[in-house]
Amino acid sequence: MKLADFGFIEGINEIIAVTRNEDGSLNTAPIGIIVEDCNSTLARARLFRSHTRENVKRDKVMYANVIWDAEIFALASFQDLEQDYFESLEPPVLKNALSWCKFRAMLRGAYADLELVDGKVLRKDVRAVNRGFNAVIEALVHATRYVILKDENKKRELKERILYYYEIAKKCGRDKEKKAFEIILEKIH
Amino acid sequence: MKLADFGFIEGINEIIAVTRNEDGSLNTAPIGIIVEDCNSTLARARLFRSHTRENVKRDKVMYANVIWDAEIFALASFQDLEQDYFESLEPPVLKNALSWCKFRAMLRGAYADLELVDGKVLRKDVRAVNRGFNAVIEALVHATRYVILKDENKKRELKERILYYYEIAKKCGRDKEKKAFEIILEKIH
Numbered sequence: 001m002k003l004a005d006f007g008f009i010e011g012i013n014e015i016i017a018v019t020r021n022e023d024g025s026l027n028t029a030p031i032g033i034i035v036e037d038c039n040s041t042l043a044r045a046r047l048f049r050s051h052t053r054e055n056v057k058r059d060k061v062m063y064a065n066v067i068w069d070a071e072i073f074a075l076a077s078f079q080d081l082e083q084d085y086f087e088s089l090e091p092p093v094l095k096n097a098l099s100w101c102k103f104r105a106m107l108r109g110a111y112a113d114l115e116l117v118d119g120k121v122l123r124k125d126v127r128a129v130n131r132g133f134n135a136v137i138e139a140l141v142h143a144t145r146y147v148i149l150k151d152e153n154k155k156r157e158l159k160e161r162i163l164y165y166y167e168i169a170k171k172c173g174r175d176k177e178k179k180a181f182e183i184i185l186e187k188i189h
Numbered sequence: 190m191k192l193a194d195f196g197f198i199e200g201i202n203e204i205i206a207v208t209r210n211e212d213g214s215l216n217t218a219p220i221g222i223i224v225e226d227c228n229s230t231l232a233r234a235r236l237f238r239s240h241t242r243e244n245v246k247r248d249k250v251m252y253a254n255v256i257w258d259a260e261i262f263a264l265a266s267f268q269d270l271e272q273d274y275f276e277s278l279e280p281p282v283l284k285n286a287l288s289w290c291k292f293r294a295m296l297r298g299a300y301a302d303l304e305l306v307d308g309k310v311l312r313k314d315v316r317a318v319n320r321g322f323n324a325v326i327e328a329l330v331h332a333t334r335y336v337i338l339k340d341e342n343k344k345r346e347l348k349e350r351i352l353y354y355y356e357i358a359k360k361c362g363r364d365k366e367k368k369a370f371e372i373i374l375e376k377i378h
Binding site: 007012014032098123171 | 195196197198199200201202203204221222255257262287288310312313314315316317318319320321323326327330360361362363364366
């Protein structure tokens with residue numbers, strides 16, 4: 001078993017992390033899993049102050065879902081996804097996820113050291129590159145900073161970038177990407 | 190047979206188009222195939238003045254390769270790919286392409302009307318979202334404009350954008366993305 005089996009490559013893999021909150025409910029958040037050798041079981045992730053980080057600290061477990069759904073990325077950036085979005089709760093698997101992985105997770109400074117301990121490929125697919133989808137991912141990087149920043153100048157700059165990507169999504173994306181931007185734009189009003 | 194079978198979704202699908210030059214050699218270029226209904230066989234593509242356009246005009250045939258290889262996208266943006274890059278020449282299929290399609294193509298103004306007439310899925314895969322790959326695609330949009338523009342101010346602006354994406358590729362990408370940027374940076378010196 002190695003990271004590559006489940007769709008991870010060298011570099012930063014943007015996935016939906018699923019952890020369990022103290023009350024047993026599921027926490028979902030997009031995070032980047034940093035992989036140096038995809039033929040190994042070892043990775044790490046930068047975890048900022050968040051529920052994900054608290055849950056990892058307590059449980060020492062993190063699940064990852066490899067998925068290509070712009071709306072899911074947008075929703076998970078700002079809230080926990082309800083059970084309706086999952087096709088399985090144990091292990092936690094979002095509908096249409098291509099694969100899931102379970103990582104043993106240990107906080108170390110700003111990072112969590114991750115070790116792949118279980119996983120499954122649920123479906124493989126063939127999809128063409130879509131700049132609209134990519135635009136959602138980039139916009140979310142900026143939008144999640146936007147909502148925590150105070151500096152009005154920086155906020156304005158981020159908003160401009162987000163609106164730039166919105167244009168790409170309108171031109172190149174499909175409904176999913178447009179729905180994702182509805183969620184994003186609501187956050188930057 | 191429908192577009193969705195080969196990885197096309199609604200929106201603009203970034204693929205490598207393969208057409209035949211007048212001397213029989215293969216022409217390769219990244220283009221965006223515009224799909225309104227992926228359950229149909231009909232699509233279109235904007236074709237600027239290019240060898241692709243001339244070949245489509247003459248042959249009324251265009252092949253598409255659905256592929257996720259940043260280096261191939263970068264190379265094909267600036268030159269024809271040699272035969273070594275193909276795993277099949279008839280139909281023309283690049284190594285590691287997920288699928289190929291054959292379109293009947295008819296120029297209409299700035300666009301080509303496309304009708305899917307043949308195709309095959311060669312391999313399906315599972316891959317996590319990678320911002321480094323996406324950064325290559327965005328940088329190529331700017332780099333291909335950069336090389337034809339004369340206006341120094343616009344060129345400077347495009348170069349800044351390209352260098353912004355280079356930072357993302359260095360941080361999030363793997364070797365393929367870094368190789369792609371070597372090709373891109375050489376063009377904007």
